[in-house]
Amino acid sequence: MKVGIDLIHFATADYYLGLDTFAAEKQIDVEKYTIGIGQEKMSIAPPDEDVVSLAAKAAAPILEQISREEISAILFATETGVDQSKSAGAFLHGLLGLSNRCRVVEFKHACYAGAAALQMATTMVRANPNENILVIAADIAKYDIDTSGEATQGCGAVAMLVTENPRIIAIEPGSGYYTNDVMDFWRPNHRTTALVDGKYSTKVYLNSLKHAWEHFTEQTKRNFNDIDYFCYHIPFTKMAEKAHKTLAKKVGVKLTQADFEKQTLPSQAYNRIIGNSYSASLFVGFISLLDNVRDNIEGKRVSFFSYGSGCVAEFFTGIMQTGYQSVLMTQQQQDNISQRKPLSYAAYLDFYHQADVNPDNIIYQKTNKGPYRLVGIEDYKRYYEKV
Ligand code: CAA
Numbered sequence: 001m002k003v004g005i006d007l008i009h010f011a012t013a014d015y016y017l018g019l020d021t022f023a024a025e026k027q028i029d030v031e032k033y034t035i036g037i038g039q040e041k042m043s044i045a046p047p048d049e050d051v052v053s054l055a056a057k058a059a060a061p062i063l064e065q066i067s068r069e070e071i072s073a074i075l076f077a078t079e080t081g082v083d084q085s086k087s088a089g090a091f092l093h094g095l096l097g098l099s100n101r102c103r104v105v106e107f108k109h110a111c112y113a114g115a116a117a118l119q120m121a122t123t124m125v126r127a128n129p130n131e132n133i134l135v136i137a138a139d140i141a142k143y144d145i146d147t148s149g150e151a152t153q154g155c156g157a158v159a160m161l162v163t164e165n166p167r168i169i170a171i172e173p174g175s176g177y178y179t180n181d182v183m184d185f186w187r188p189n190h191r192t193t194a195l196v197d198g199k200y201s202t203k204v205y206l207n208s209l210k211h212a213w214e215h216f217t218e219q220t221k222r223n224f225n226d227i228d229y230f231c232y233h234i235p236f237t238k239m240a241e242k243a244h245k246t247l248a249k250k251v252g253v254k255l256t257q258a259d260f261e262k263q264t265l266p267s268q269a270y271n272r273i274i275g276n277s278y279s280a281s282l283f284v285g286f287i288s289l290l291d292n293v294r295d296n297i298e299g300k301r302v303s304f305f306s307y308g309s310g311c312v313a314e315f316f317t318g319i320m321q322t323g324y325q326s327v328l329m330t331q332q333q334q335d336n337i338s339q340r341k342p343l344s345y346a347a348y349l350d351f352y353h354q355a356d357v358n359p360d361n362i363i364y365q366k367t368n369k370g371p372y373r374l375v376g377i378e379d380y381k382r383y384y385e386k387v
Contacts, residue, residue, distance in 0.1 A: 001126060001129070001164065002164065002165055002166060002170040002321075003122045003125045003126055003162070003163070003164055003166065003170065003171060004122065004162065004163075004166035004168065004169045004170040004171040004318055004321075005118075005160045005161070005162060005166050005168045005169050005171070005318075006161045006162065006163040006165075006166040006167050006168060006327075007062045007065060007066075007160070007161040007167070007168065007327060007329075008158065008159070008160045008161075008168060008283070008286070008287060008290075008329075009058055009059070009061050009062055009158070009159050009287075009329045009332065009333065010058055010156055010157060010158040010159070010270075010280065010283070010284055010287050010333060010336075011054055011057035011058040011156065011157050011159075011336055012043040012054070012154075012155060012156040012157075012274050012277070012336060012337065012340070013043045013044060013045040013046065013049050013054065013155050013156075013340070013368070014046070014049075014339070014340055014341060014367075014368060014369045015043070015044045015045075015046060015340055015341050015342075015343050015348075015351070015367075016041045016042060016043050016044055016273075016340045016341075016342060016343065017041065017042050017044050017153075017342070017343050017345070017348045018040070018041050018342055019033035019034065019039055019040055019041060019042070019151060020040075021342070021343075021344065021345055022042075022150075022151060022345065025345040026146075033151055036238065037151065037152065037236040037237075037238045037239075038236055038237035038238035038241065038268070038272060039151065039152065039236050039237060039272055039275060040272055040273050041272075041273040041274070041275065042151075042152075042153045042154045042274070042275035042276075043154050043155045043156060043274045043275055043277075043340065044153070044155070044343055044348055044351055044352075045140050045155045045351070045355065045368075046351050046355075046367035046368050047351060047354040047355045047364050047365070047367065047374075048364035048365070048366065048367055048368040048373045048374045048375070049140075049155075049367075049368040049373065049374065050080075050082055050140070050374050050382075051078045051080055051081065051082065051088050051138040051139060051140060051157065052082060052088050052091040052092050052095065052138075052372075052374070052382075052384060053095075053368060053372040053373050053374055053384060054138050054140075054155065054156065054157035055076065055088065055092050055136045055138040055157045055159065056092055056095050056096055056371070056372035056384075057157065057370075057371055057372055058136065058138070058157040058158055058159040059092070059096060059134060059136065059159035060096070060371055060372075061329055061332060062134070062159050062161050063096060066132060066161065068096070068097060068098050068099055069099045069101075070132045071098050071099065071102055071132055071133070071134050072101070072102055072103070072130070072131045072132055072133060073102060073103040073104070073105075073121070073124065073131065073133045073134070074089040074092060074093055074098070074102065074103075074104045074105075074133075074134045074136065075089070075105060075107060075117035075120055075121055075133060075134070075135050075136070076088045076089030076092065076104070076105070076106045076107065076117070076136045076138070077106075077107040077108070077113035077114040077116065077117040077135070077136065077137040077138070077279040078106065078107075078108065078113065078136075078137070078138050078139055078278075078279055079108055079109075079110050079111065079113065079139055079187070079278050079279060079308075080138075080139045080140045080141075080142070080278070081106055081108070082382060083382075084189070087104055087105055087106035088106055088136075088138070089104035089105060089106055089136065090104050091382065091384060092104075092136065094384075095372055095384045095386070107120070109308045109310065109312050110185065110278065110279075110308035110309045110310050110311075110312075111139075111233050111235070111278045111279050111281060111282075111306070111307060111308045111309065112279070112306050112307065112308025112311075112312040112313065112314065113137070113279045113308065114135070114137030114158070114279035114280060114282060114283055114306065115282060115304065115306030115314050115316075116306075116312075116314075117135045117136075117137065118135050118160065118162065118171070118283075119171075119175070119314070119316070121133040121135050121160075121162035122162060122171050125162055125163060125164055129164040131162075131163075132161060132162075132163050133161070133162040133163075134159060134160075134161060134162075135159070135160040135161075135162055136157060136158070136159055136160075137157065137158045137160075137277075137279040137280040137282075137283055138156070138157030138158070138277075138279070138280055139155065139156070139157075139276075139277050139278030139279050139280055139281075140155040140277075141153045141154050141155060141194075141235075141275065141276040141277060141278050142192060142193045142194065142352075142355075143193050143194055143196065144193050145349070145352070147196075148196075148198045149194065149196050149198060151236075152235055152236045152275065152276050153275055153276065154274050154275020154276045154277055155274075155275070155277055156274050156277030156280045156281070156284050157277070157280055158277075158280045158283035158284060158287065160283065166321060167321055167323065167324060167326075167327045168290075168320070168321060168324045168327060168328075169302065169318040169319065169320055169321060169324070170318055170319050170321060171316065171317075171318045172220070172301075172316070172317045172318055172319060174216075174219045174220040174316070175215075175216060175219065175220075175314055175315060175316035176211075176212045176213060176214065176215030176216025176217070176218070176219055176220075176314065176315045176316075177212055177215060177312070177313065177314040177315075178208050178211035178212045178215065178311075178312070178313045178314075179311070179312045179313075180204075180208070180311055181310070182204055182309075182310065182311050183197065183310075184196065184197050184200050184201035184204045184309045184310070184311060185197070185201050185309030185310065186309070186310065192355070192356055192358070193356075196309075201309055202239060202242070204309070204311050205233075205235075205239065205243070205307050205309075205311075205313075206242060206243060206246050208307055208311055208313035209243055209246060209247060209305055209307070209313065209315070210246070210247075210250055211313070212305065212313040212314055212315040213247060213250065213251075213315055215315075216315040216316070220317070222301075222317065223251065224247070224248065224251040224253050225253070226301060227263075227301050227302070227303045227317060228263070228297065228300035228301050228302065229263055229264075229266075229267065229289055229293070229297065229300060229301075229302045229303070230244055230247075230263050230264050230267070230302075230303050230305070231267045231282060231285045231286045231289060231302060231303065231304050231305070232244065232264070232267075232282065232285065232305045232307075233281055233282045233285075233305060233306050233307040233308075234267075234268060234271040234276070234281045234282070234284070234285050235276045235281065236271075236275075236276065237268040237271055237272045240264060240267070240268055240271075240285070241260075241264070241268075243305065244260065244263065244264045245260070266288060266289045266292040266293040266294075267285040267286065267288050267289035267292075268285065268288065269288045269291075269292045270284050270285070270287065270288035270291070270292075270333075270337065271284055271285055271288060273337060274337070279308075282304055282305070282306050286302065286304065287333065289302065290324070290328055290330075291328065291330045291333060291334070296325065297320045297324075298320055298321065298322050298323070298324060299319065299320060299322070300319070300320045301317050301318070301319055301320075302317065302318050302319075302320060303315065303316070303317045304316050304317070304318070351367075359377055360377065360379060360380050361376075361377060361378055361379065362376050362377050363375065363376040364376050366387075368387075369387070370386070370387025371386060371387055372384060372385070372386055372387065373385060373387055
């Protein structure tokens with residue numbers, strides 16, 4: 001039985017901060033960002049954009065292709081949820097007008113939750129092939145001003161329809177995973193920004209990759225040369241480069257520059273200009289591969305390495321399906337990215353500080369161009385609208 005991603009679409013905010021603007025403001029050599037961490041732009045969410053409106057923007061084109069009555073569950077992965085009790089998926093369910101015969105739950109473990117939700121969805125479909133599950137991974141990455149993390153912000157949401165006989169990729173059974181209770185990145189409940197031990201987090205990421213890989217090969221007997229394209233969690237693209245080189249070294253494969261570029265570069269193109277989107281970032285990388293790889297990759301094996309600080313990691317694979325290109329939404333995604341408006345550093349700071357507070361009552365100015373937005377908050381209740 002084949003189970004996996006039948007449709008996939010991502011969305012990001014309507015604004016970005018260029019790392020050239022950022023570097024000029026901080027009086028730092030721009031190549032620290034463009035070469036050192038491999039980033040050019042960060043998508044910036046205005047105050048009337050949150051993970052719910054981003055998720056709705058990501059999911060809407062999928063819902064044009066399947067009846068709302070047929071969605072049997074929303075599994076919403078985020079580490080920047082909007083309420084401590086009510087799941088972001090419940091707000092999304094209302095905003096998109098889904099059937100009441102649908103289950104909704106929020107998944108959390110830092111950037112790992114998207115992979116957890118996808119794996120849970122495939123298990124549910126294997127148990128009941130009638131399920132059509134909407135998996136959402138959506139996050140707004142935010143760090144304190146003037147910290148090392150500030151250059152690695154960004155935001156995005158990925159919506160995936162998980163079904164039997166998927167048209168894009170069948171997820172293969174068997175995966176490798178690794179958990180270790182560490183403090184490399186965390187966000188106490190009262191904070192809107194994450195705390196991070198930056199350099200340590202990169203070491204834990206690479207160490208987790210090696211452990212998850214060992215478990216993966218034990219479980220599946222597949223090895224490095226069985227995989228055609230590698231997708232990694234991408235907090236910044238240089239991290240994916242380090243990951244791929246670390247993995248190749250571990251398994252004793254000598255990577256040429258051409259191998260490296262073929263296996264990983266197409267999956268980094270979007271992340272380089274969107275920035276970190278935490279739980280969504282691995283799947284933004286997968287979409288980037290689909291939209292940017294020159295060849296037709298039907299029948300090829302793609303790997304996914306998910307890393308969530310704190311930490312949980314998982315390595316798994318899927319097989320690209322025949323005809324997958326006919327259901328991609330490349331044009332919409334490229335339009336969303338290219339139509340973003342640049343922000344000055346002062347304008348970015350204004351958005352940043354407005355979204356920093358959690359007011360009990362507010363009506364937001366219309367800065368999010370839609371198709372969905374956060375209208376405001378009244379008595380701590382959030383209200384959304386279709387623009
Ligand atoms: N030209 C070219 N390269 C330059 C340069 C220049 N002028 N100046 C610096 N560089 C290089 C440095 O040599 C360094 O390269 P290496 O990593 O290969 O040594 C790189 O640019 C970064 O420079 P620094 O180490 O000095 O940068 P920093 O102190 O500002 O910190 C960071 C970098 C730790 C990644 C920081 O951006 C950060 O804390 N980010 C947030 C945490 C994060 O993303 N961690 C990733 C793993 S955890 C995870 O994946 C979960 C998640 O999503 C958060």
